Amino acid sequence: MSKTFVIDTSRCTACRGCQVACKEWHGLPANETKQRGTHQNPADLNPYTYKLVRFSEHKEDGRVVWNFFPDQCRHCIDPPCKFVADTYVKDAIIKDEATGAVLYTDRTRYLDSYAVQEVVNSCPYNIPRLNTGTGILTKCDMCYGRIRNNMLPACVKACPTGAMNFGDRKDMLDFAQARLSKVKKDHPQARMIDADSTNVIYIITDKPNNYWKYAVASASAYNPQSRLGKLIAERVSKRSKRIA
Amino acid sequence: MLNQGLTTEQLHTNIQRVKERNPDLENIIGSFEELILAKNSLKEELSSTMREIKAPDMDRLASGVPALSDLDAGSRFPEMDTGFQRMLEALEAGFPNLKRETAALRLYIKNNPDISPKWLDSIIFGDDQTISDTADELNIDMEITNFMLEQCLKPYLETLSGKMSPYIEKMRWDQGYCPICGAYPDTTYLRQKQDNQEYLRAHGGQRWLHCSLCSYEWRLRRIVCPYCGNEENDSLEYFHEKNNQHERIYVCHKCKKYITCLDTSQLVDIPLMDLLPFEMLPLDIVAQDMGYHPIVPKLWSKA
Numbered sequence: 001m002s003k004t005f006v007i008d009t010s011r012c013t014a015c016r017g018c019q020v021a022c023k024e025w026h027g028l029p030a031n032e033t034k035q036r037g038t039h040q041n042p043a044d045l046n047p048y049t050y051k052l053v054r055f056s057e058h059k060e061d062g063r064v065v066w067n068f069f070p071d072q073c074r075h076c077i078d079p080p081c082k083f084v085a086d087t088y089v090k091d092a093i094i095k096d097e098a099t100g101a102v103l104y105t106d107r108t109r110y111l112d113s114y115a116v117q118e119v120v121n122s123c124p125y126n127i128p129r130l131n132t133g134t135g136i137l138t139k140c141d142m143c144y145g146r147i148r149n150n151m152l153p154a155c156v157k158a159c160p161t162g163a164m165n166f167g168d169r170k171d172m173l174d175f176a177q178a179r180l181s182k183v184k185k186d187h188p189q190a191r192m193i194d195a196d197s198t199n200v201i202y203i204i205t206d207k208p209n210n211y212w213k214y215a216v217a218s219a220s221a222y223n224p225q226s227r228l229g230k231l232i233a234e235r236v237s238k239r240s241k242r243i244a
Numbered sequence: 245m246l247n248q249g250l251t252t253e254q255l256h257t258n259i260q261r262v263k264e265r266n267p268d269l270e271n272i273i274g275s276f277e278e279l280i281l282a283k284n285s286l287k288e289e290l291s292s293t294m295r296e297i298k299a300p301d302m303d304r305l306a307s308g309v310p311a312l313s314d315l316d317a318g319s320r321f322p323e324m325d326t327g328f329q330r331m332l333e334a335l336e337a338g339f340p341n342l343k344r345e346t347a348a349l350r351l352y353i354k355n356n357p358d359i360s361p362k363w364l365d366s367i368i369f370g371d372d373q374t375i376s377d378t379a380d381e382l383n384i385d386m387e388i389t390n391f392m393l394e395q396c397l398k399p400y401l402e403t404l405s406g407k408m409s410p411y412i413e414k415m416r417w418d419q420g421y422c423p424i425c426g427a428y429p430d431t432t433y434l435r436q437k438q439d440n441q442e443y444l445r446a447h448g449g450q451r452w453l454h455c456s457l458c459s460y461e462w463r464l465r466r467i468v469c470p471y472c473g474n475e476e477n478d479s480l481e482y483f484h485e486k487n488n489q490h491e492r493i494y495v496c497h498k499c500k501k502y503i504t505c506l507d508t509s510q511l512v513d514i515p516l517m518d519l520l521p522f523e524m525l526p527l528d529i530v531a532q533d534m535g536y537h538p539i540v541p542k543l544w545s546k547a
Contacts, residue, residue: 001257003512101523150511152491157510160444167512 002100004172014068021158047131074198101142109135124217255468282334310426318361331396407459420470422455471497502536
């Protein structure tokens with residue numbers, strides 16, 4: 001059974017423990033950043049930052065609402081990035097059936113610049129980043145080495161509030177449902193994001209756009225009319241038929 | 245109880261996961277797999293056929309007397325021999341080298357129909373004489389006899405502890421030995437309190453002890469040696485591998501005993517308590533090399 005994260009943003013205090021733990025575990029170097037008038041730091045995901053707590057504020061009824069969104073790869077059940085990469089370099093991106101983890105291998109360095117762009121554009125959540133030094137595509141790997149040894153992903157282990165949760169998909173779906181019912185009492189707008197199609201389920205209390213424009217799957221991330229867009233649509237449809 | 249309510253399917257999945265995680269231990273886990281499955285199916289039947297047991301004497305419990313001390317446990321199970329024979333079959337399947345011994349035991353039960361309830365009582369009361377008599381009569385090594393009887397009687401012991409646990413859970417138990425059968429623990433684990441609280445979570449955990457005989461689990465303070473009760477912090481220590489902080493050895497410098505401990509708060513899957521002592525075997529080796537002794541020496545964990 002695949003593994004699933006439940007990220008309950010209603011409990012997130014934006015301490016960024018998950019972001020730091022991820023960097024620590026993967027041994028990623030620091031990024032040089034600038035003061036941009038926000039706590040969101042660095043500004044975006046990058047080859048040295050697989051996980052980023054996004055800060056977003058807006059006004060509602062004259063009151064400031066400050067939303068936190070721990071952004072990371074969603075480990076899609078049918079990952080478009082893998083379908084795209086497979087058409088160029090086989091096994092550049094693999095999906096581990098036991099855990100559901102979508103993994104970018106060293107073979108991503110054989111993807112040419114056009115293919116890399118197609119892979120990046122195919123992601124409905126705008127996650128993959130290219131390490132221009134090594135030529136390898138990077139993103140969250142579900143702490144694969146840890147979970148194969150029964151250890152929680154670094155971000156989940158570090159979370160002090162219970163916002164980050166991880167376990168068997170079935171248990172996590174039950175957990176998310178139970179948690180959502182509770183959160184809804186205080187936040188009637190609360191909802192789960194893309195629970196059917198990804199292995200990272202967010203519980204949010206506000207409209208998705210008030211968090212981050214790619215919080216929910218963005219259909220415009222790739223052009224469905226392009227040659228590649230049609231190819232992806234075809235593959236996804238074949239896959240769904242096979243499952244059905 | 246960590247594994248309470250585990251279905252047969254979940255049990256299978258968990259056994260497979262333990263095997264995958266520990267390819268080096270595949271042999272030993274494979275040997276015990278049959279026993280665990282047989283035990284589980286027998287336990288389901290026993291819980292409905294078992295004769296009712298009376299509530300334990302709470303005053304005696306409060307003074308540290310285990311609950312089963314006042315119960316003639318053997319007489320609680322009608323037709324014990326049938327279940328015993330089933331466990332012997334599982335034992336033989338998992339340990340083909342014990343073929344001669346299991347055959348001898350099987351014949352012995354056939355000729356002495358009332359012996360299994362007596363063995364159950366002997367195991368609970370630590371009456372080595374009865375077991376040693378059996379070993380002599382069958383010409384089997386005492387340790388092997390003890391191992392075989394313990395394995396075959398596990399479903400009965402666990403059924404008894406399952407029936408007794410509702411009484412015990414309500415009370416405070418500050419001893420290092422089991423409140424139900426009086427045996428010492430074979431391993432321990434740390435568990436985070438899961439109360440879905442609305443404030444920050446502590447990263448610590450409560451220590452739970454797993455009984456080596458009846459598999460009951462009870463909570464005990466972390467700063468006390470379960471064997472000798474030593475509470476001096478400068479003589480209690482724990483060790484772990486640099487990159488594997490959740491598997492630990494807790495040692496007592498006073499009595500020179502050790503016990504393994506798993507911090508479950510950092511794990512994805514909860515451990516299968518039947519197999520946890522085997523998963524901890526590498527730590528047993530290290531602890532014994534350091535000169536410490538297991539609280540409960542088992543055939544597989546002693547040097």
